[in-house]
Amino acid sequence: xxxxxxxxxxxxxxxxxxxxxxxxxxxxxxxxxxxxxxxxxxxxxxxxxxxxxxxxxxxxxxxxxxxxxxxxxxxxxxxxxxxxxxxxxxxxxxxxxxxxxxxxxxxxxxxxx
Amino acid sequence: xxxxxxxxxxxxxxxxxxxxxxxxxxxxxxxxxxxxxxxxxxxxxxxxxxxxxxxxxxxxxxxxxxxxxxxxxxxxxxxxxxxxxxxxxxxxxxxxxxxxxxxxxxxxxxxxxxx
Numbered sequence: 001x002x003x004x005x006x007x008x009x010x011x012x013x014x015x016x017x018x019x020x021x022x023x024x025x026x027x028x029x030x031x032x033x034x035x036x037x038x039x040x041x042x043x044x045x046x047x048x049x050x051x052x053x054x055x056x057x058x059x060x061x062x063x064x065x066x067x068x069x070x071x072x073x074x075x076x077x078x079x080x081x082x083x084x085x086x087x088x089x090x091x092x093x094x095x096x097x098x099x100x101x102x103x104x105x106x107x108x109x110x111x112x113x
Numbered sequence: 114x115x116x117x118x119x120x121x122x123x124x125x126x127x128x129x130x131x132x133x134x135x136x137x138x139x140x141x142x143x144x145x146x147x148x149x150x151x152x153x154x155x156x157x158x159x160x161x162x163x164x165x166x167x168x169x170x171x172x173x174x175x176x177x178x179x180x181x182x183x184x185x186x187x188x189x190x191x192x193x194x195x196x197x198x199x200x201x202x203x204x205x206x207x208x209x210x211x212x213x214x215x216x217x218x219x220x221x222x223x224x225x226x227x228x
Contacts, residue, residue: 034216043117043203043219044156088156099144099163099207099214100171105155 003027006089006104015113019076023089023104026070030091030102033065035074038086038106047087048074079111116140117220119204125226126194134189134223136204144207145187146171146217147179149200156203162187163209194227201225 006023013019021035032051036044048063050056050072056063062075072091076083089104120135138145147159148171158171160179168179176198178190191198201224205217 036219041221041224043205043221046216046218049216094213099146099161100158101156101217103156105153 003102004089004091004104007107008105010108010110012110012112013079015079015081015111017079017111019079019083019109019111021074021076021087021089021107021109023072023091024070025072025091025102027093027102028067028070029093031094032092033063033072034090034101035061035063036088036090038088040085044088081111081113084110117204117206117218119202119220119223121223122221123224125228127228128194128196130194132191132194132225134191134202134204134225136187136189136220138185138187138204138206140206140208140218141184142206142208142218143184144209144214144217145181146205146207147177147187147189148203148205149173149198150203150222151200159189159202191225196227199225199227 004025035048037047038044050063053065053067060077064073086106086108088106090101117138126132146161148156150156157173162168162181165184181187201222203222204220207217208215
């Protein structure tokens, strides 16, 4: 079983839809969770960063962590064509060892106008 | 607002050649990282550096050499390139605030093809 599983998609939605992106993980020791957005031929860009369980909201984006289920989600409200990108989840054991990030393989999202 | 700059953006070379990928950051972050990104594997850590003159191996270090003589630069060298090293290479940096390492910020990558 891989440490982090992420559905590669592709996921195609109409503009304005609510998008749900998910990752599951096997190592219950993970405490820090990140979502990166990667546009084509660009580097990953940090979107959201959360610690332990709970929700964090930033504009149209909400990151959710359920440590009991070992499941994290990123919700995008009122999706826009500019949200079309690959979304990568990443996680680490603790703040001190954040150098060792474990990434999901990414989900390709297309938002159609 | 340069952030992290990688050069070259694209490189084609032949097997057996030595090639060096450059990474420069303007934030004075203490930590720097090299990843490769391949279809089916995602991002994998090659090497990282906690400070000038301190480097350590990541998940896939074989065939790669790094150095860090200055805080802002972290070159990655493929001493004798092989086709399996064809990939997109990303450099990243991060700052350690005293008790935790901030999330990493990435450059735009170098697309390397080895023929």
